[in-house]
Amino acid sequence: MKANKPADPGFLLPQSFMEVGSEQQLDFLREWQYKLWSAGYLGMAWPSEYGGQGAEPVFQSIADKEMSRASVPIAFNVIGLGWAGPLINDVGTEEEKRKYLKGILTGEDIWCQGFSEPDHGSDLGSAQCRAVRDGDEYVINGSKIWTTMGNYAKYMILLARTNPNAERKYDGLSFFLSPMKVPGVDPKPIRKLTGEYGFTQTYFNDARIPASCLMGEEGKGWQLAMQTLQYERGAEAGAAGGLSMVRIAFEDMIEMLQGKQRDGVEVLDDPVVRDELMQLLIEDKAISIGEKRAHIGALNNDFRMSLPLSTKLRWTEHARRMRQAAVRLQGAGGSLYVQDSQAIQGGFWQRAYMQSFSATIGGGTLQVQANIVAEHVLGLPK
Template identity: 75%
Template sequence: MSATEQELNAFRQQVSAWLADNKPADPGFLLPQSFMEVGTEQQLEFLREWQYRVWNAGYLGMAWPKEYGGGGVEPVFQSIVDQEMRRHAVPICFNVIGLGWAGPLINHIGSEEEKARYLKGILTGEDIWCQGFSEPDHGSDLGNAQTRAVRDGDEYIVNGTKIWTTMGNFAKYMILLARTNPNAERKYDGLSFFLSPMQVPGIDARPIRKITGEYGFTETFFTDARIPADCLMGAEGQGWKIAMQTLQYERGAEAGAAGGLAFVRVLINDMIEELRDMTRDGEPLLRDPVVRDQLVQLIMEEKANALCEKRGAIQALGTDYPFSLQLSHKLRFSEYGRRMRQFAVGLQGAAGGLYVGDAQARQGGFWQRAYFNNFSTTIGGGTSQVQANIIAEHVLGLPK
């Protein structure tokens, strides 16, 4: 039986009260704006403790099965929690690749043994997950991955390199796409998918310093690394199909995520508040007609994106172009975020050139940092160009 509106309202009040009482105090050091900036042990332990508290209170993985650490309730309850977490501006739940991609995949197609082995550790934050898809020499050509996995008895021997493996240096597991048959007629048929352990000899994850000055990404080297054969998901040669299903979770086109905040949500209202005390030629910047026009355009776009999220959940409203809203979700939100943050930095004039650590930087360089960090969202999970091609081909039916 579905929950009543009265029950949902009561639950929302309960969640709000818990968050108000349990929101962590400022730790005195820089917290990540997303899971892609977790670069220090200090940040990691703070966020791991916070995620555990959220899960232990029953507010994470609420729609996942009870027997694997979830709550076993309707997804609407988790949606309410996520909304309230954004409203209370609490820290992120950092284990996003587990919570949002690996976990839903294991929940949907994993064996009972895999569910029992992996799901609870994802929710508690004990088991950190990373993603081994992209490679240095192949860019967005994921189907041409060359990392090799060769069967040797009860193990696979893995050799190759993966890049942009977020939190790879902290991770216990990796969702790994590797080539098990280099002679397959179609390159996609030679790929297999592994739930690979990371803490084994021959795997070396080296942090990459980003333009923000922070870390979070790694380049991961496999040198005769031996991983158990039973971490193969599905059968050999099914890796491309499983990887594409995983990317549907990453791009927001499939449900099933455990919940929690993956990013510090930055809204147009936050930028308007930042502009209230800014002046240009002695006049408040918000009175400038050009600035006001640009702000209104951004407000309309943000509202349209929010309405598209709601519309995408109503099947009858998507019959003209099925899955168009879900498939375009990642492209719309990441590109909007980039332009909105760039606009906020540009309005600061010369002060826009200051950064975190500069005493005169507005809001401690928040908007500059947010702008630089947003580039990872326009690249990860498929670049904006790749996403535009997916929409053109699979929604509009245009030729390749």
């Protein structure tokens, strides 16, 4: 894997799939993902008739670990590889599997997600984007927010309201495998704090999609959306593999801080700093061990699904605080950014810190995830 790691392309690459903001980045990452798939290192556990290898999932896990160890670029089509693809694999029709899965693996067909809306945020049950049946088509009106790579995507997993009069708001929602390249679909890129792009707000204005895009039954979309979120939160297996973000390890931060001084004293010799770093290291190791434990059923009988459901909550917040510490411990140099020639490691940690907030929001905010753990793991009341 390390021998085939692509050379530095000479331009800034995304640190995660949520930051693909230019055609130049997209072309590079699409070529890399195709190479991964062609070599057999992507979709190893997916059926061979749909572009996979038909191998045991453990082989994909090994390949992913080697990719992380070699610090190769990300496999950018994460919403397809990690969410839409596993869902189609598990509950899709034969026609859906043959139509969509291989294109996800090769990177030819980019997928995005249409769940969150501007006025409802993480309250998916209140989604108001409408889908009205008109003969052999559905007419879509409304908008979706934080649509990662929406301006490049060919397809969207779309949650839309087909029955506004349903007794329970969840019963009025339907799930679509919706094309993006049709009249009336208009994704507008959103510029982030970093100056980069990656998200869009996607507007639907009388957009017509085939009725065959409906997945499952009309009005049963909530169940499919919840299953999709299980993949997104890492609580359900089935992802095709690859790295969704650049590997940033605790050891990388320690290496960066070597020799750095603050008030004439090396940062790493400060006892308060050492105590803070030790706490971060303990958390880092606990999360790593917890991920391994989650795959051993006999070690999870006390609180079933507690580790998979809590890992997103713990890992995203830990990653944010570790990156924040890395920037703060640079002292005055922490105020420099990627455009500044004096920035430590080219401003890598500053960029990583600002990008870390997106992971604490995607798949449900930290607050939403904390409620899920409280209700579904600990059995606390709503």
